[in-house]
Amino acid sequence: MAQGERWLEQVRRAVLLALVAVVLLVACNRTAAPPPPEASPATTPAAAKQVRVVVSLPVFVSLVEAVGADRVRVSSLVPAGTDPHTYQPTPRDAQALAEADIVFVNGLGLEGWLGNLIASAGPSARVVELAEGLQTIQDEQGTPEHAHEAGNPHLWLDPDYAIEYVRRIAQALGEIDPGGAATYQTNAERYIAEIHAFDAWAKEQVQRIPPERRKLVTFHDAFPYFAEHYGLELVGVIVLSPGREPSPQELAQLVDLIRQQGVPAIFTEPQFNPKLAETLAREAGVKVLELYSDTPPAGEDYIGMMRRNVEHVVEGLA
Amino acid sequence: MQVQTELQPSAVTTGEPVIVVDRLTTGYYREPVLQEISFAVPRGALVGVIGPNGGGKSTLFRVIVGLLKPWQGRVLVGGRSARPSPDIAYIPQIHAVDWAFPVTVWDVVMMGRYPRLGLLRRPGARDRELAEWALERVRMHDFQAKPIGALSGGQRQRVFLARALAQEPSILLFDEPVSGVDAPTQHFIFELLEQLCAEGRTALVASHDLSCVAQRFSQVLLLNRRMFGFGPPERVFTEELLNQTFDTHLLLLRYGDRVIVVESPEDGTSAC
Amino acid sequence: MLVDLLLEPLRYGFLLRGLAAAVLIGIICAVIGTYVVLKGFAFIGDALAHIAFTGIVVAFLAGFVFYLGALVAAVAAGLGIGLIQRRVGLRTDTAIGILFSGIFAFGIVLMSVGIKTYTVDLFSYVFGDILSVRPRDLLVILGLGGLVLLLIGLLYKELLFVSFDPVAAEANGLPGGALQLLLLTLLSITVVASVQAVGVVLVVAMLVTPSATAYLLTDRFHRMMLLGAGLGALSALVGFYLSYYLNVPSGGTIVLVASALFALVALLSPRRAQLRLLVRG
Known part of the structure; x- marks a missing residue:
């Protein structure tokens, strides 16, 4: 009896999800086509009060938010819980890039699909590679087919490197939004202290x-x-x-x-x-x-x- | 090109009709292929179903074996509505199957026994005897181990005929047995069919080719979507009916008790 | 010495299970593959494997067992394809192409829309891995495969007649439509049982290659089936050990061995191969 109801509920959920999927698809299609960057009024920084930040991975969202607080609006290209190595960008990602004021990526080959996307979306914004120039660990296996040729890119999982990421984020945000530079610096110091405590x-x-x-x-x-x-x-x-x-x-x-x-x-x-x-x-x-x-x-x-x-x-x- | 057809009166058949087609109309989807067809076939008859390609000969066969339902009218076989049964042997056109299939002559003839065996039963001694007998009758006994891909067109027709015989049918429906077959094989097939009919079986043979076989039939059905005639060949093979059926110009020359059909030069029918 | 070489990988339970699964799949795929090769169902096999993915996504979202979702989707699609085939006037491969790419795309979009938290990598269930076969998976392969082999064994002569000459078989009183749908259902079951272990692309290869090799070697249907099963099992066995000792992925190696066997046979019997290819156009 109860099992039958459970089954029915599952069928209902499946049907509902399918319907939701169709509706979302239609909705996506409406907004999917990225407008040409120069034609879009949204690309002029003055049009928005908040700094629009695009990051490659969900984990960077919290770093940028910790530094920028309510002066920034952050979105991640790779959705939560998706493998960045094999991610396939959507049209909305191109739109987000085109409209961004600044873009933070990890670099070191982690986001291999990003190069083409940046080239095609042509953001006027600055693209900051957070791992640029940092001391990397070469992969022990060192097989040529390995994706990370420039050294292992997962630096942020070491808190010391995460602190360096936070510093770079505060620096870069302060450069494109000088009015908030002091705030960014204060926030960064506070978050760095939290990281140290952790x-x-x-x-x-x-x-x-x-x-x-x-x-x-x-x-x-x-x-x-x-x-x-x-x-x-x-x-x-x-x-x-x-x-x-x-x-x-x-x-x-x-x-x-x-x-x-x-x-x-x-x-x-x-x-x-x-x-x-x-x-x-x-x-x-x-x-x-x-x-x-x-x-x-x-x-x-x-x-x-x-x-x-x-x-x-x-x-x-x- | 001149084509000759000799018409001879065949033995008169007697008895109850085994196939009754009564005001039949049918087709595929909404497209009617056969309209208002009516005829009755007595036991032991050798019926030629004559008409051009696309005239509905195969469709008529599909209705008689029960693969296609009548839209209107009815089709009775042995007094009952037509339905698939091992009692009717349907011999499709030889290009309807894949001759690269990895089976031997023996395998194909044995298939004739499968519907009679029923599910889960394997062929036994009697089935093998029947298959051997059928191969003997079509003179293909020496070929039984050959893969079917290695056979000529005429040999393929014989194998199909043997499969039908192994099935022990009372009715045979033979679709275009003479197309792509050499003259001796045509001769052989028709002699065998005449024997089978003399033994009390009934055979319907579809052909779009008038030239070589017309004189063999006891009855002829002229078919081109409608029925243009049904009866003994000497009555049905008239210039008027043939021209209507084939929608072309044929000349019939009577020559004693024989008739010679002469086609217009632009018609490409082959001579024999 | 040789025995040691053969036994070494089998010290590990997961490798033993992988080998068992590969051999079983090699056999089952080749048996059903006999019909796939002769009836030109290869594209259908591919389609079913992709459609199974959408079934997995729906099962994941609705909380069903993955196998059930894949099985239901593949069997439903197999029956749908069977119905399309029986309709005259539609190019079957075109219809199947539209159907399966549409359903597969739906699965992809559904996955990205429906799963907002952690995306379990559902693709990996379709692009399966022979080395992560769990005891439960092996039981499923054994059960579904046994069912397929049993039904083919019981209906051997009927399926043979219907495959060779469907019209005559049906006219003689065999349930031709039902048997063809059964064949597609068995193909669907085989694909689902195999796809988790060897993946979409490899399942098509295992369906086609050993049977095609067997076709070049014999004129008899039952020999083609038995030989195909033997070649499928041999490819799995040799491929598995090769992949262990050469230190390369197993699924790909198994298919490479099957392909190499085909090439070898086609080369060594050139007259026959050419004749066959000519006959088949």
């Missing part, structure tokens, strides 16, 4: 993990900076780069490595199919937990996301 707590937490168990296996290679910062040993990754199918031997070796090194848990990321990680965990007899790299969990900012990561690492390894 970092101190996090380092304490990591101390709870016995030293021989401080070993990290992640789904893709997003956490070398995180690992280095917190003194964790990066034992391996499940896929060398997202979208590349691992070979049976690679996985077998990883299982052996997990067993030999006594890695207590492996970590997947919510935007990826958990089947592969679950298979490996079953094989090696360890736990699977989640880490966040590009998108903070709902309702959390950068610090909240990092706090979750530290909690999960401690839970899995301690």
